[in-house]
Structures are given as structure tokens and as C-alpha cells.
Amino acid sequence: MDHKTSLAELRDSCAEHLRPELAGRVADLVRPGFELVPAAPGQATGHSRFGGNAMLEPGVPWPTCEGLPLSLLAVLDTDALPPWLDGLLPPGTGLLNFFSLDIESDQADPAAWDVTRRVGHCAPELGQVVAARSRLAVETEPPATASSFAPVAWTAVPGFVFPDRFDDAWDALDPDFGPDHEDVAEFKDGMLNDFRVPGSLLSDDMAFGRPIYPTGGGPVLPEGEDLQDHHHLLQLSDRHEWSIGGDGGWMHWSIPTDALRAGDFTQAMPTPDIW
Template identity: 25%
Template sequence: MSVDIDRLLELFRRHLPLRAGSVEVAFASEVEPPVWRNEAGYPVVALRLTTFDPDDGVVPLDIKAQEVCIGDDREHPPERWLAFVEGHLRAMPAILGHVEESDTLMPSDLFVYEAVLTDAGLQRADEFAAALRDPVRLAAMQAAAGEAEWRERLEPLGLAEHVAEVRAMARPSIRLHLSRVEGEDEYDDEDDEDIDDTENTDAVDDATCPTGQTRLGGDPDLPPEMPWPEVDGVPLTFVAQFDLAGLARRDAASELPASGLLSFFYAPSPPDGVRGHPVRVLHLTDLDTLVHRPAPAAVERLAAYDIDTADELQYPGVDSHFFYEALLPEARILEGHRQRQQGEGGELVPFNPLACFIAESEQLDAFERPTHRLLGHPSAIQGDPYLDVEIDTRPQGWDGWEDGSHEALQVRRRSLRWRLLLQIDAQEHGGPLLNQDGGFFYFWLPADALAAHDWSQARGSLQCH
């Protein structure tokens, strides 16, 4: 038996608007009537959630409107269900106080506590209100609702039983936004499409720039007695340096040392017979001794850019599908890759639902170029960047590779050990940044080396068009 919708409307009108701290819940003013039944017969209420400036309590900072389904009233006696709704509204200030810290709070997040209806001992509105003011009970119901939502999202991927493992794949990243250092020549592709920005040697006066400052390109800060970084006699190009103390508040920076300068150098072209690009990553701790060091005459100098940072949260991209496939039984993985190798499909984790899952889960656009980042997961142009760097460690490279074989499966598993340190996009605002054919250059480190801050194991790889 259903609840009379007019009684439900009157109940909401008695309690709304209501406010707790800097958050207010009210009817969405543009919807009339604000309570109705949808096509499936469920009661729906149109709500507006407004967050005000906590200092003056008047200026609205954020407004979110949503049509919220508040459950199935047909599963419970009408009077008890109405008592639940009234208790819910009475407890709403406590609920808001419990979740107010979330910047992503939506009106529907305030109605995820229907589990209290399974407690047969709750019958009256005051009993429901007391239960919904209990922070321990609220936390347990929020966790259960979140788990159910994740299972629902992962069901199309065939991974509903692996919620914890998939969520553990998310890695914080630091997105890097570049701006040309004042005094460096700007690239203008309308004036001359053949200009190579990497050949610009009209450097800003680095003597006026503080040492130890985060930046890309230009001249690095190094100890005066340190030889110019090289690998096997090949002098390397300075790419970027990061003031670690300045990044310490970022979530991703918890994996890095808390202080010092982390500097990156690479070889634009690998020497003959060398698989992968030689790189060096230096952690310089005595910042007082650092001086600006111009590159040797034969070494390419990148144009100098200042760096602004932003937080990201990333899941492995669709090209790195083995992260997800690795959660499936080994026999199924081998058979799927065998089918893929023979052109029979072999789609273990459906591509389109995976792409949708990643897009919905990440906080920023994962492929809005230029895409420069520190830590997190790499963007890809073609193929799996993790597998590429692992293949570079094999003496035979791709020779003898047979997708679907036990050996290939073990290589794929080993590829998951790599951690992205730095990704630099070869493009920046329409002009070349690195001489890498419009691709991405990556600095990598094995996970155990990152945990130990052993930068000697860094490797470089490239994906380009």
C-alpha cells in the first residue's frame, strides 16, 4: 500500500527549508509540485542544496538541485514509512553535520539511510530520528551505500566482486600547468610553422630566478662541482625540477621526500643499440649550495616555463586494461588474450563501459592536452605505457612476443610494478615543447624503488604518433 503523496508533500513542507552550519536544504524553486511519483511509482522530491560562505553565512558559494528518489514506500506500512521520513527530516541537521566536509555532496547523498527501515525496533518518528543522529550508525550506512554504488558501477565490467581492488588502483597525481617564463621567446605557429621551439637559446636571465624553484626547462640548479648529468658518456637534456617542500601539501607528494629538489634529465634520442631513453633523476638536498648551470654547448636547452599545480585522482586508462584484467582468473586471461591475438575478440573487460567508468571516476579531464603530470597514471597515445617500459627491460624486446602465452602473461604482470614519476607532453599550446613528434615522454621507477627513494633505477620511455 502506498503513502498518500499529499501527506508526504505536507511533511516535507513542515521541515523545509532547514539549515545546519553553512548548508541549507530546500525545495528546488523551479519545480511545482516539488513532490510526486515517478513512472516507476516511487516518491520523488525536488531539492536544492546551497552551501554558503562560512564566514558571513549569507553569500552562496555553491547551489545544487536534484530530483531525489527517496525509496520505495510500498515495501513498508504507510504510517511507519512516513515516520521514517519525518525522523529523517528531523535528523537532517545531524546528517548534514556528518557529511558537510564533502565538496561533492549532492541532495541524493542525504537520503542513503533507508537501511534503518530493516530495524524492526524502530516504529516512531522520534526513534528513527535518534537512530539517524547516531554518527556510528550513519557511517556504517554510508559505507554500505557506497559499496553498493561501486558494485553497481563495476557490474558492466564484470568486476562487481572486486570493488576494493579496483578502488585501490586510483592514484593521486599532480597535474602541471605551464606558463612561459617572462623573457623567453614565444612560439607563434601562425608566423612560422617550421619554427622549432626547442632551438630557442634566448634564455631569461637565470641569475634573477631563485635557485631551487619549481620549473620546466631553462637552466637547472646544480651543485657547482657536480659534473653535468650523463649516462654512458651521453650528456642529458634538463627537463624539469621540483621544489618538494612546495609540493608537500599535495596528496600525491606523500610518496616523495618532504624536502629538497627533484630534477629530471633525459636523452632526446636513445644511442644506437639502446632500448629506451637514458634518463637521470636527482634528489638534491643541500639547496644552499645550488647554482644555475647552463647546459653544455652540444646539449639541447628547453625553453623555460613556470609550473602551476593541481590535484588529480586517476584510474589506469583504457590502454592499460591489464590492471583490470589481472583481477580475473588466470585461465580466462590467457584465453582472452589468445582470442585477441587471433582476431577473435577476447574483450575481457568491455572497452566502452571501462572508458565510461574511468571518465566518471576521475576528478579532472584525463586527456585534455597538453597533459603534463607528476605521479599518478600515464596518458597513452597507442598501447599500454606500462607494458612498453617493461618490454624495454627485456634483452629481446618484443621479439618472440606471443599474446596469450604464459610468458606474455608474466611480462604483463611484471609491468604493473612500474610507477610513473613524470609525464611531459611534447606539445604546449600549439607549439613543440620536446622534440618528440607530438607524443608523451615518461620517467618511470619500480614501485619498490619509489618507496625507497632510489632514483638510480629510473627509466625513460616515449609514445608518439
């Protein structure tokens, strides 16, 4: 099913659960995203995967933080994604490599703790997103002191993602709440417990879309940054062989929306959920 047909079905479903004057506003909050699931043989979405080697262009240095190499956590092959992002990415964006300073896995360099304590657990320099053009990218092994995780190939399943029940994005509906406030609260709870809106995704591992808030706290941005001015890039749950600690242990990366549309991934940053 193409994204326009799927979005139309989603809007129809919202109209079944909400008053017409509110259903459209709620449906406007969804963003296209991709559920990332372990791929069957031959079914991977390009080079998309958790772990493994980085996919970098020749001559691009391995990213570091205060002299320590970051660890490659995931590769997302945007050229192989189904065309659901509707112009959000520049053509030919290619491969996105997601790096973070590992402080919790069995492979973590003890010195990484000192760096993290010094800069702060939510410092943007603790992670990077490095883009690589698909035609030039080559597998690049990590430095000796970086953590290396077993690769798990992904299939990217397209759909639409509602804001988490704790997401401030729902505040955009404030002018319309009035007598509909209880209707929206019931709708948000129902999406998780009673019904699934056709075409919507609710996934542990997610590309684009919107983040989920397993702890109720949600992704942490640097002071002064507003999550609503950013676009979600990737969510990794705590079920993998790595962890960033805290009560959540979930990892997210975000980027200012203007930077995403321009293809400037130097502005992407880790936004961990460590509530």
C-alpha cells in the first residue's frame, strides 16, 4: 500500500473515534516512519542494520569524543527506504551511521565514564551521525578501543507514528480541547490498549516518525532546544546488547528539521532517554 492510501485510511479511523472537528487535527500530528525488525534472509532494507562495521566514505575519520572513539550502533540506508518521507530528505542522502560513546556494555572503555561525567550524560558530543553517499561508502572496521556489536540486518516497515501520550506535540490541540479533552485522552490510551489505528506504528526500534517515551520522561535535548523544532531520526530500545544506563536505557537521535531538509547531519545529536 502506498503512503497516500495508508494515510487516508488512518484519517478515516481517527474520524471513527473522534469528533470530526478534532479528528483531522489529531491525524495531522502523525509523521511517517519505519519500524525496524530483524530481516529474514534476503529481505534487508539495503545496508540497514544494528551493529556491525560502519559504512563510511574513504578518508572520512572515525568520530571521537575527547580523543575516545565512538562506537557504531546502527546504519540506516535511506536510499533503500520506501518513498514515504515525502521530500523530507534530500535525494541521494545515502547511508546514516549512528555513533555513541559506549559506557555501559561489557566492551566499554573505562575511560569513557570519565569523559561522560565531565561533559554530562546528555552532552551532544557523546554521539554523532555521519552520512555517506551509497556509491562511495565502504565497510570500515572500528578502532581497537571502540565497542563492536554483532550485526543484525533490518527490514524497514513503513507506517505513520502518533506522538507518545507524554509528547508535548499534543499541546498543539489545546485550542480545540474544551469538551473534547476527555475524547483525546481516551484516544491516546486506546491506541495503546484497545485498538490500533490502521497504518500506524508502535515499535521498539524506529527510524524517523516520532519517539516513544518508555519512562514517561522522553528524549533529552540540550538546554534551550525544543523537541518540536527537531525531527526524530532513530530510536533504539534497551533490548539490545548495549545500554546507556538510567531507568530507560533507550537511545534516540534527533536533528533540527531545517538541517534535516538541507542534509546537514553535522547538526544531528543523541537525545537519550535516561529518566
